[in-house]
Amino acid sequence: MTEKEARFEYLIRLGDNALILGQRLGEWCGHAHQLESDIALTNIALDNVGQARNLLTEAGKVEGKGRSEDDLAFFRTENEFRNNLLTEQENGNFAQTITRQYLFDVFQFHLYSGLCSSTDDFLKGFAEKSVKEVTYHRKLSGDWMVRLGDGTEESHDKMQEALDILWPFTGELFEKTEADEILIASGAVPDLEEIKKIWIEETSAKIEEATLTIPDTMGYMARGSRDGHHTEYMGYILAEMQALPRSMPDATW
Amino acid sequence: MDTAEREKKFQEKIDSGLKVEAKEWMPENYRKQLTRMISQHAHSEIVGMLPEGNWITRAPSLRRKAVLLAKVQDEAGHGLYLYSAAETLGIDRKTMIDQLLSGRAKYSSIFNYPTLSWADIGAIGWLVDGAAIVNQTMLARGSYGPYSRAMVRICKEESFHNRQGYEIMYHLANGTPEQKAMAQDALNRWWWPSIQMLGPSDAQSKNSEETMRWKIKVESNDTVRQRFIDRTVPQAHAAGLTIPDPDLKFNEETGHWEIGEIEWTEFYRVIKGHGPCNRKRLKARQEAEREGRWVREAAAAYAAKQRARAVQAA
């Protein structure tokens, strides 16, 4: 694998994470439990779609085949997507959405914080701008974790169920590929093992504050996104997202 | 001061162009009419999120997706500003939401039409928001301070809504033959409902004498409608689209575009609950409310626990 290929893979991974999470959050628009939350979730969706646009545009440039952000978003197949499985999990109820968001926000926050000292100019610039957005997301989702976990008995049960469902998808956030090794060596990206340590520490403390328990999965953690193997949800996400541009491939929008 | 005297003073204040503020005395009917009007307006924003929200996950480019998200989010914001404005009149948000969900309160009939293609997103921004802006610019000159200020803010934010809608339509109208057909079809379906959404014609409109005298509205439905038509017809022509009205003609003498007969039976039927999406829209709002109840309860329970903990610690 060349350094260029490694950069492309990495940018696609970051971009797809932001895109698919933004897509999922967009499904909430107009359906949240209160107007204030509707607006808050959409802000997070917008930040993510914005990040995805920057990342995919850069990925297209690095690749050098003339593909735009939209070519990459709408004309790749499921196998070519590199977003983490966590981001594609269904919205479910608000407990599931918030838990997914929180687990991912903490990861994204520490990853972007690490990227702020990247030797890669694009990644550094991107991270410096985006880490501010993610800092806010992490605060908001963390606040909700505690409120719902330590709210009523019903909300507590829903949160515990959400954590049980989502926890097994957190393992592969930290899985490294050849691209990671190449980019770590050149100082372009942080080591996911390091991020994992901080992530475990921070999320464990919050989960405890929220009076919740990390489930025992007997060591099971889902994996697959690094090789383009997704969960059953992904096909439907893409079918919906890509349908229109694919039905009229010659059109511009 | 007796009521008649107060009403006289109130009218003088309105006539001199002063705004009425929340805590000031106002005739009961002024309060009632405004509460009804502002809460209906708020409901329209909230229900209005649904037809457009229908396309967020399917927007055909990432730029369009971001714009649509921002736009639908603005509608939520506008609903929120309006509920707040109504709350200054003494009704709370919960009560208003209950009125909407139980079907007692009305909202703009236009949102009971479906968004069937991407071009409908263009048509809503261009036509529905276009009509709304003409109406809201008028309402911003109204006499009730909190409503008028909310309108000013909303109009400022909505100017991009109208433009992004026209941009979508113009682009489609100048795109592939399929896209052009999509744009024309959307215009065909949204034109008349947009014309109707500005309300019954002056001859049929109840309440209008009093609402005008109190400057709740400062122009009649027909005046506002004519302004919308005069602005929009040339925009359609510039995009190469045809307004679906065989009787449409330009009156050289008055300088106005004249339209054919408006189909009011349909308008009243949709308002009464029999449009293509009335039940679907209301159901979506009812579900959001029902499925969100445990979240609101949890937030309240947590806040109560925190207060108790603070007391205990002290």
Added chain:
Amino acid sequence: MSDNTENDQGKLWEVFIQSKPGIPHKHAGSVHAHDAEMALAGARDVYTRRREGTSIWVVPSEMITATTEQDADSFFDPADDKAYRHPTFYTIPEGVKYL
């Protein structure tokens, strides 16, 4: 404002935004929230979507005490005839500076 009992939608909070550093906070509108932290978050998400703010205050609406219309005459009219509070009331000899 309206009835501020904590119902299903939470309390009503008034939002004040400072649009630039150094200038006063100005009333922007209100939000509903069950606690202060969430009110602040709501205010941020609702009222600063277009870079309108550099600082936010939220205050429970019920904590605001306001003058009433009946107060207006006695509160504000007495200030009408006190022109001597303004610098233009005074005559300064020509040529005298820095006053």
